[in-house]
Amino acid sequence: MAAEVKRAELDLSPLRAAKLPVIFVLGGPGCGKGTQCEKIVQKYGYTHLSSGDLLRDEVASGSQRGKALNAIMEKGDLVPLEVVLDLLAEAMLKKVSSSKGFLIDGYPREQAQGVQFENSILPCTKVLYFEVPDEVMVERLLNRAKTSGRVDDNEETIKKRLATFHKHSEPVIDYYKGKCARIVATSSPDAIFAEVQKALDAI
Numbered sequence: 001m002a003a004e005v006k007r008a009e010l011d012l013s014p015l016r017a018a019k020l021p022v023i024f025v026l027g028g029p030g031c032g033k034g035t036q037c038e039k040i041v042q043k044y045g046y047t048h049l050s051s052g053d054l055l056r057d058e059v060a061s062g063s064q065r066g067k068a069l070n071a072i073m074e075k076g077d078l079v080p081l082e083v084v085l086d087l088l089a090e091a092m093l094k095k096v097s098s099s100k101g102f103l104i105d106g107y108p109r110e111q112a113q114g115v116q117f118e119n120s121i122l123p124c125t126k127v128l129y130f131e132v133p134d135e136v137m138v139e140r141l142l143n144r145a146k147t148s149g150r151v152d153d154n155e156e157t158i159k160k161r162l163a164t165f166h167k168h169s170e171p172v173i174d175y176y177k178g179k180c181a182r183i184v185a186t187s188s189p190d191a192i193f194a195e196v197q198k199a200l201d202a203i
Contacts, residue, residue, distance in 0.1 A: 005068045005079075008086040014096050015089070015122060021046075021101035021203055022122050024108060026172065027130030028165045029158065030137035030144070032185050032192065036130065037105050039193045044200060045100035047092070051107045054087040055079060074151070076160055078168075081113050089121050101125075110168035111175050126203055127176040128196060129169075130185035134162050 023046065027033045037048045055073065059066040065083070072079050084107070092102055108114035118124055138158055145153030152161065173180055181199035185192050 005065055005083045007082055008090060010086070010089050010093065012089060012093070012121060015092055018096050020096070020099060020122075021125040023101065023103050023200070024114065024124050024127045024176070025103055025105045025130075026107075026127060026169055027185065028132060028134070028137045028169075029161050030140035031130040031132040032140075032189065033105050033130055035189050036128075036185075036192060036196055037103055039189070040103055040196060040200065043197070046103040047095040047099040047101070048103045048105060049088060049091050050105040051084050051088060051109075052105075054091055055084070058087060076152070076157060076164075078109060078164070081116055084109075084113065085117060085120060088117070092121070108172055109165075111171040114172055114175065124176070124179065126199065127173070127180040128199060129173055129180055129182050130192070131182055132185050136186060137162060 023040075025033050025037060034050075037050075040046055041048045055069055059070045059073070069079055069083065088104065088107070095102075108117060114124065138155065141153055141158045142155060144150075152158075173182075181195075183192060183195045183199070
């Protein structure tokens with residue numbers, strides 16, 4: 001399948017020269033990452049990049065790459081590592097001159113992605129992991145489904161996504177334990193953000 005999605009050719013030297021912080025943001029679907037990322041962007045001036053949004057934008061563009069990605073995502077499968085890396089690197093290059101750092105949301109989905117990102121783009125500075133019980137995430141996503149119109153917001157797909165998330169993310173969190181701030185994300189957004197600030201201010 002990966003063969004159908006063409007790789008981009010990129011010059012990453014401007015990114016490496018800028019030496020900006022790179023923050024990976026992890027947490028299951030519905031853990032509230034999006035809300036926290038908005039707050040981080042407002043306070044720290046980081047560029048928020050969501051691998052999911054980049055994928056959806058690429059699909060919406062109707063490009064060859066987008067069509068191939070859509071077929072993968074509709075099955076609930078993980079998109080090839082290299083393609084996500086290309087989309088992230090392209091987005092980072094566009095923002096490198098105006099950004100104070102990069103907040104990469106929902107990434108890495110598995111340990112190999114993190115290793116490959118660091119080897120081919122930039123080292124990660126910090127990992128934020130938002131912990132929420134599964135039943136809370138399911139409830140939040142089913143509420144969102146009433147208005148989102150997203151094909152993957154139904155109970156069966158949500159449970160599959162959560163299982164996929166746990167299977168792939170535990171090794172990531174273990175791998176980055178020296179850089180990882182675990183944040184229990186069940187209280188109010190402001191209380192959660194207070195914990196986020198402690199982690200980021202330490203950078």
